Amino acid sequence: MTDRLTAPGLISDLLDDGSWTSWDAAPERGGLDPAYVEELERAQQKSGLDESILTGRGTLDGMPVAVIAGEFSFLAGSVGRAASDRLVAGIERATAEGLPLVGLTCSGGTRMQEGTPAFVQMVRIGAALAAHRAAGLPYVAYLRNPTTGGVMATWGSLGQITYAEPGALAGFLGPRVYSALYGEEFPPGVQVAEHLAEVGVIDGVVAPADLRERLATVLRALTPTPASGETRDSTGENPGLDVETWDAITRTRRADRPGVRDLLATEATDVVELSGTQSGEVAAALLLALARIGGQPCIVVGQDRAAEAEGHKLGPAALRVARRGFALAAELRIPVLTVIDTRGGELSAAAEEGAMAGEIARCLGDLVTCGAPTLSLMLGEGNGGAALAFLPADRIVAAQHAWLSPLPPEGASAIVHRDTDHAAEMATAQQVLAIGLAERGVVDRVVAELPDAADERDAFLARLGGVLAEELARVHAQGAGSASARAARYAF
Structure with a gap:
């Protein structure tokens, strides 16, 4: 793997210059343990972001698209209640505005500091994506390194089309957790993007440098081209029944x-x-x-x-x-x-x-x-x-x-x-x-x-x-x- 991509950097690479509009409001921090608040503040200083999730809209090769993205440098991209609120709001807004959605995952999963109240937010995220799909709108997921746990089990796995970056770790249970729970190493290579493509879990491995072109092709493939008015030659259609x-x-x-x-x-x-x-x-x-x-x-x-x-x-x-x-x-x-x-x-x-x-x-x-x-x-x-x-x-x-x-x-x-x-x-x-x-x-x-x-x-x-x-x-x-x-x- 090369150096991990940041969510803002990847969004900038994917979207047309100057087209990005953030949908994110400042997260609510009330009622949290003071030690955890300090941890959040340190994460904000480290990442330059106020949460692990970014949402917004822009254009990709002139085509409008909504984006939800995870940032690993903010507490390993973990998803707590505030991040879940942001995810759900972004997905619901994409649905309301009739926008195709791109998900750029990068996360260790549910935020352990918040425990079960954060864990159950997976239900809301899944429901929001189900409603987006039910509206006939495309969702393409791009799994970055790493994508594990509750993120892999929700917005990492619910795309109609799913790609991953080369060498990305993508799976339900992280290798470190497996080793701690079972006292042995997880078999190598099973959760690697290339293997997941070989066995039909994802649709392919796409380098970040090629992702913009691939997403543009997908969006064009789903968009009708106005009829040109030209007719095609149909000579020989419905031939006589003289076939032996x-x-x-x-x-x-x-x-x-x-x-x-x-x-x-x-x-x-x-x-x-x-x-x-x-x-x-x-x-x-x-x-x-x-x-x-x-x-x-x-x-x-x-x-x-x-x-x-x-x-x-x-x-x-x-x-x-x-x-x-x-x-x-x-x-x-x-x-x-x-x-x-x-x-x-x-x-x-x-x-x-x-x-x-x-x-x-x-x-x-x-x-x-x-x-x-x-x-x-x-x-x-x-x-x-x-x-x-x-x-x-x-x-x-x-x-x-x-x-x-x-x-x-x-x-x-x-x-x-x-x-x-x-x-x-x-x-x-x-x-x-x-x-x-x-x-x-x-x-x-x-x-x-x-x-x-x-x-x-x-x-x-x-x-x-x-x-x-x-x-x-x-x-x-x-x-x-x-x-x-x-x-x-x-x-x-």
Whole structure:
């Protein structure tokens, strides 16, 4: 770790020059033990601040934002009643003014000098943040070194998006307390930012020098761009039904077929990848990101064919990450874009013990009842329940050769014919093609491949991006559909 950053210094680095306005009034010190008052006075002289918490508003790259920040040099950033009052007031003011919130934590936790009366203030802090999120406003937490105890268990862990500075100690129980209580050292590295990112507790590690740019990208990703009035080429949309089933399946299995990452790289702006469930699980086969497509913010929940090709499995954790995405979109009141492109859900003892079937059911249920507008894209392969779990949406778009099947055709052949030789025959009999689902009214728009997405990569992605931009604008304007309306399209 480098020298610890001060809260005023970091705020100055993050916000536009001259834009900071403090919201803080002088804290009340009445009724406190005289010895503690002297300690507070020494802390004020040392830090140059009157409390461990700063709150206020400013602009970041021209965008208004509220900030709550902890200062470690004031009694190790500990949070007592006065600091809690300041935190709660700052969060509530951000909510009232409709401002996104950035939390810059740096604290050992609850102030021990004040004991339980300070400890129970965690309830108020959590309630204030819950109300801010319920108002559809984003909260991004940035964990500085250290962030432990009651701060980690409240405003350090309640961001929809959470980053940490490199090497930061972030955890519930500080190592010194653990050692004193249990007579042994806490395992090294567990509470370090980089490890927390690896296991899906936080979304990433960001150096302070890069934080301004990252926060600006997040804020832009959540802000619609006014329509330019330009139209995109949709040539080849809803092509004729002249697709041979096995040929389509073979095309979707090409190694060079573009996937969700290619789509975002060419057709999206302000892409911010998120990591894991925030509960200690990651899933490389599932891409979760904020992005704008055609200027429209969305949460992308995409099955990553490139990661599957490298051996990563779409298991229960991936579905839990997807469910985080659905909930995040509902909170932020922006559309969800799901992308179906998978060889199938993980088949293993670990997947069964991780409730694979249950997670498919819960993913289906969460998507069909999602409180955000939803758009599904059938991009390529669609094997099994893990693919179906990403389908129910207000609108559905499909690539011409995309398909959806209860099992890989080889698996269906093994069940019916006890061999895999009849895979092509089974695929045709099972009517797996998206273009057939369009005939039945399940799929709303089909984007042509001329003749194949892999052979005309850039042109295909441009056509697809134009359609997605139109559809995201459509579902955003219409608002979230009902579960019954989303399910009705399958009653054929």
